[in-house]
Amino acid sequence: MYRTHHCGALRLEDAGKEVTLAGWVDISRNLGGMTFIDLRDRFGITQLAFNMEENVELCTQARKVGREWVLQATGIVRERSSKNANRATGEIEISVTSLQVLNSSKVPPFTIQDDTDGGDDIRMKYRYLDLRRNPVQQNILFRHKLAMETRKYLSDAEFIEVETPVLIKSTPEGARDFVVPSRINAGQFYALPQSPQTFKQLLMVSGFDRYFQIVKCFRDEDLRADRQPEFTQIDCEMSFVHQEDILNTFEGLTRHLFQTLKGIELLDFPRMQYDDAVRLYGSDKPDLRFGMEFKELNHLAKGKDFAIFDQAELIVGICAQGIADQFSNKDLNEMTDWVKRPQIGAGGLVYVRFNTDGSIKSTIGKFFSDEDLQLWASEFGAKAGDILFIMSGETDKVRKQLSELRLELGNRLGLRKSDEFKPLWVLDFPLLEWDETTERFYAMHHPFTSPKKADIPRMLNGDHETMKSLRADAYDLVINGVEIGGGSIRIHDRELQSKNFKLLGFTPEKAEDQFGFLMGAFEYGAPPHGGIAFGLDRLCAVLNGQNSIRDFIAFPKNNMGRDTMIDAPSAIDDVQLNELSIQLDIKK
RNA sequence: GGUGUUGUAGCUUAGUUGGUCUAAAGCGCCUGCCUGUCGAGCAGGAGAUCGUGGGUUCGAAUCCCACCAGCACCGCCA
Known part of the structure; x- marks a missing residue:
């Protein structure tokens, strides 16, 4: 055994014990007569103490170690004369009697600390060092716990985990497949599964009744902060169930995960028709942490000689409450520019500001009287101090654009709090x-x-x-505007x-x-059957109020689907290509 | 496929309208001093042809073009 305890284990009541620890040098502090080394492992940091008066040779040796060296130290646990309240082991230190250097280390390209000075680029290249950092380790640990709790919950609910093949058959539907050439069957290819969909249905036919699997899925599409080419699903299927049974089961799983991992008791799981989600929020995954429901204004805004409205298929708006005083004209112009960006692509933005002094100011005052605008206000339930943002155009497009504006306003007004969780089932x-x-x-x-x-x-x-x-009979679970998972009752x-x-x-x-x-x-x-799949990576990110799933994946890929650490994908040898009967024809 | 944005010591950044920029700082690193530090302190030192390649100019980190790379987004993701 290299150690008797890990680096987060020892407390004041262990004082007097002889212990052996092993770990990495987090940092050392050489004070001349004394040297302190913070020894780190996954479990914590314990201070090693060396004293010139007690042992000159040992102290001299301790002075020479650098960051990230791997040490084994034996010594006596003792109470510190000056304690560190910020650390779990801060009341004790190890008075070292023997020190072994198990391995030295080059100076790392970035410092291994919570707030690292390394950028994404270098952190990914040296991901094994990035993974030594506490916040990243905590994320990976969180993922582990989430997976364990999921297995526990589903297993207790009579689900059994069955592995399904990774080398399967390509289908034209859906996302692009990653394909794998078959050597033995020249000219033929396997595909990696976009999900184990057909296999889990076959398991229902086989009578397994309830299946789950925490499983990698592969989709050869462009990446985002919340999209990786290989990602993990909590994949499930149930026999002899209606939609209601599935929703209840996975509402239970979601509650269990929030409870055990975050100590959060989720209140209700409201349900919304897909059509209503699109009509009221312009999205099939509305963020319900804040209101700002859409109100359609065709009946009030048409026929007033404002050509843009008269020609529009849909005139729709949202009301931002109480921001009239904090939103200057400059801010409003900024919002107009924001929706006109190519990414949003809106033609423009109409606003109506109900000033706190009772006056009304709008971009379309020429066409609409204050009386007209008061009718709008009552449609929205708007009061003095509120601002209406109105957009118009083709129904589908304008809803999407207004949805983007709603989320942006939510961000700017701090309405999307990272410690608040609003689940929603979107149905039908x-x-x-x-x-x-x-x-x-x-x-x-x-x-x-x-x-x-x-x-x-x-x-x-x-x-x-x-x-x-x-x-x-298809449904999505949405939490805070993120699609966590979806499923359906299947045709049988x-x-x-x-x-x-x-x-x-x-x-x-x-x-x-x-x-x-x-x-x-x-x-x-x-049998009649149906199922659902949750995105495990996204679930991890959402539970931690984060947008990017990359920090919950030990070895993620970058924007271009590259792993910069191992430098994949890469060219392969002609010999390999020959074996696979493949010739390259790379287009420039 | 497209849009935006970033690229300056090991790392994170500053660098004005092109001119003492012979490129600055913090962290890190190295050396020395220091017996209770824990973001140690103090003193000194090394370390950068400013992403790459062109161009404009008397002169480019700075302006222009192309390319490369990172990030974010649109398209795409049944």
Whole structure:
């Protein structure tokens, strides 16, 4: 054994014991006659003390060690004469009697401390050093606990964890696949799973009843702060359940995780129709930490000779309460510029300021009398001191733009508090999504999603417009405006599944080729079933009030999908290419 | 594919309208002093062709162009 205790273990009651510790030199302080070394491991920091009067040779040796050297020290635990209240072990120190250097270290490229001076670039290149830092270790530890609590909760609820294959078959639907060439089957490729979707459905057919897996998923799409090419899902499927059973089960899991990991008792999990979410917040993942619901103004704002409104499909606005005094004209112009940026792409922004002195100031005063604007105010329930922000245009676009503005205002006004958590179930997503460019329907969730029972007759013999209006038994869990997870009740009937594939533009042959195994399975007594998957990385980030999932992944990839530490992806040898029967044709 | 933004000692930054910039500071590093430090202190020192390549200019860290890299976003992500 290299040690008797770890570096966070010893307390005043251990005084007098002979102990051996091992760890890294966090920092050393050479005071001349005395030298102190802070010895660090995952569990904490313990001070080693050396004294010239007690042992010249040992103290001289201690003076020579540098940061991040690996030491083993034996000595007696003793009470400190001057204590450090900021540290759990701050009442004691080790009076060292023997010191072994287990390994020396180069000076690290950035200092291993909580507030490191290293930028993202260098931290990623030396991720193994970044991972020595306490805040990052805490994140990884948090992730571990979340995974453990998830397993505990689901296992207690009769779910069993089953591993599904990573080398599977490519399908054209959905995200781009990562593919893996097969050496033995020249010219053929496996795909890495975007999710274990079909396998978990097959496990239901097999009678496992409740399945879960904490599993890597792979999608070859562009990255974001909250998107990695490989990410982890808490993937689940249940047999003999309705939507209600699934929502309750995973509401329970979510409560359990908040309770055990954060000590937070979540209040209610409100539910909202997808249509309402889009109408009231312009988003299928509204942040409910603050209000600012949309109000539509077509009936009040049209017919007043303001051409932009008269021509608009939708005129819609939000009310920011009590900010008239703190928002100057300059701020308002800034907001206008903000929504006009290419990323938002709005034509402009109309505002109505209800000043605290009772006067009304707006950008459209020429077209609307104060009486008109008072009608707007009562629509919003606006009072003196409030400002209305109004946008207009094509319905879908303007809702999206106003949603962005709402979130930005929430940020600027400090309404999106990182220690507040507002979960929301968004229900009844559309079954299909029409794509203008390819002129076909795509499954909004995935091709196995069941339409709502009431919509099945319409699905079987409806026209094009009817198809657009079909609702699915599909649901998302949203927390603080972040999509934590989603799922659906699945189709378990071969006929209905065939019809769905047909709507999605699959020929019977193509459907058979791609998903014949699943439809075949449905002919052998498939139970009604449904499931859900949570994004584990996002859940970690949201629970910690953070936006980026990268710090909850031990070895993440950068914006370009590169791992800068191991320098992947990389070219491979011609020999390897030959074995795989692959020739490169790289376009410049 | 597109937009924005950043790139200056090991690290984090400052650097005005181009001119004592022969590039500054803090941290880190090295040396010395120092017996109760814990962000130790004090004194001294080393360390940068300013992302790369062009261009403008008498003169470029600074202006222009291209490229490279990081970050954020749009498209994309059933």
